[in-house]
Amino acid sequence: MTRPVRLALRIWRDRGQRSPGDRAFAVYLAAMLTLTVVAPIARAAWLGIVSPDGIAMLTSDASAHVTSLIVATVWASSLILGRDRGPAVRPQFLTHALATSSIPRSVAFLGPVLRSGVGVVLLTTAASGAIGAGLVSAGSADLLAGVTFAVTGAVVGTITAVLWLMGQALPRAAVVTAAGIITLGSVSMAIPSTMALTPWGWAGLAYPGADVGGALIALTAVSIAFIACTPTLINRVRLSVLIDQASRWDQATGHATAMSLDAAVSVYRPLPRVGRTLRAIPRRAPLPLTFFVRDAVGASRTPGRLIAGTTALVLATLVVVLASAPGAPSVFLGAVAGIAMFAGLGPLTDGIRHAANVAAGLPLYGLSDESLLANHLVFPAIAIAVVGMSVCAATGFAGGPAPLASTLVTGALSLIARAGGALKGPLPVTLLTPIPTPMGDIGAAARAVWAVDGVVLTALGGAAAIMMFAAPVPLIVVCAVTIGIGVARWRYRR
Known part of the structure; x- marks a missing residue:
């Protein structure tokens, strides 16, 4: 390991050991936000799911088709998000030291990718698990169907995390791929017979009450193939992209820490590149x-x-x-x-x-x-x-x-x-x-x-x-x- 890399890792470790008060405040802030914001929202969402109106909406005939469209939208959005802020992001100095060293990027940036991926999987699993638990508690689905849909949410989250990384590694192809996913997802919504031919359609077919068949097995096979591509995708992320995203993320988190969320969002606001010759002031x-x-x-x-x-x-x-x-x-x-x-x-x-x-x-x-x-x-x-x-x-x-x-x-x-x-x-x-x-x-x-x-x-x-x-x-x-x-x-x- 080269000397700059050792120095960067030492500074990063010392940073975490030097301020126990900051870590305690971060834990306290996370606990307060969970009690005052996350917990009430989760409770309201659960009450909405198990209410008669919520169960009626979740058991409608269009639930499986809407699920497939939502999955397609989430996958397309993850591709676009990766172009501006991908999962392979470390602090700016550490990013430069590791990315310019002889350490493979698939090793140096695997940690943040795994942490981001676990967060995405937890979110999708929680959402699908809540829907499945609500249907099971209302007697609209059996326990096996609820568990299957929760597992489907985890598999969908895994694919989402890899697509997020793909957007960071292949920013130009991400736009075309996202547009294709949205278009085909709309087609699957309009023509239900095509759902069995698309991965997002398989997620819809795994919805409780739908014809599951081998939908979950096929979706799991796709997720395994995507996981196998993860090291290659990390290695394909360009140095300029890593440094630019690390710099912008540091700026955004600094503004967010000061509660200036508008300033944090403005960091990711794109610069105008088209229509510069259009006259903006009419006579x-x-x-x-x-x-x-x-x-x-x-x-x-x-x-x-x-x-x-x-x-x-x-x-x-x-x-x-x-x-x-x-x-x-x-x-x-x-x-x-x-x-x-x-x-x-x-x-x-x-x-x-x-x-x-x-x-x-x-x-x-x-x-x-x-x-x-x-x-x-x-x-x-x-x-x-x-x-x-x-x-x-x-x-x-x-x-x-x-x-x-x-x-x-x-x-x-x-x-x-x-x-x-x-x-x-x-x-x-x-x-x-x-x-x-x-x-x-x-x-x-x-x-x-x-x-x-x-x-x-x-x-x-x-x-x-x-x-x-x-x-x-x-x-x-x-x-x-x-x-x-x-x-x-x-x-x-x-």
Whole structure:
């Protein structure tokens, strides 16, 4: 082993031994987040699964087909994710020392790959195991079918982890492969007879109540073949990719530690590479139209983000339509729709973030701060309206005008939350003080809630918007809180 490698490993070991207080704080923070965030979400998800509406949805005829489409989407997403942040990532200095040494990369970076893979497998196993346990507890499936589906989740997670690594090792081929998986997955959804010919179709056939046959055996054989390719894939990751991803991950984790999640996400924001010759400012156009064209052209210069954001808006609207169906778990699906809407607006609200950044300075373009922000709201608001009306019209306005109204209300709340998030600023010093309670200090939980307040508000807003005709009071409360936070941040912007 060369001297730089020994030095790097020694520094890394000393780093872990030098700060036991940091490790204790990390354990404490993880425990508090588990008790205050993960545990309530897991409990709500379990209650939604075992509820009569949840069991009715899980035992529908389309459950196996939806499962195959979800698996195809997860695999395609893992390929795309690997292009920006793959599993073979170590700290920046250690990455350079190990990647430039004589040690094979399949040995030097096997540890983080295994840890990331185990995490993915645990997530997919937990999701499939919860669904299988819910069906077994409701008497809709036998124990063998539930266990089989949990094992299928583990196998799907294994393939997902290897595809994640494949996206890091083969970034150019990852885009084409992901597009092919999504296309064929949609075909399998539309033509059920083709499910037996695709790996994601085998995952769907392993769903409790479906015709299992040899689906799990075939899927396991595919996962074994993928595992055998793992060392070769690790060795194929280029040095420039390893260093770039390590550097960006260090920056992102630094921002996340300071609770600046928007800054952490901006590290992975792609640079505009296409459409640089398109004119963004039309001549002699009304002011709202000028800002609409400016924001639309700006979003089109990163087409990947624009497609991802539009897809998230479409999925959010579809979830709202599904939540409006009789017997559906409306509150849970409404919360999911709100989160998807909030995520989809990210690529469409760059203009709002620009307005928030310059709001405390001198007026730009001869416009007031209020006018600048209002004009930058035009593009995402029109996008929400167009996508909502298009999806509702494509579904034949199932459920009447209620899904469209819920979509527009959820989109408006998500837009206000995005504007409030852009005005958030750094973590307030007051949140760094301890918050003693009979259960202990919950200061870490308060900081975590502050960091993800936009997601929490939009989830609550989506759930309230679904029920606004039957129970309007929760929606009024959520709207008042969201608007109040946004107005307060606007008044005290800096």
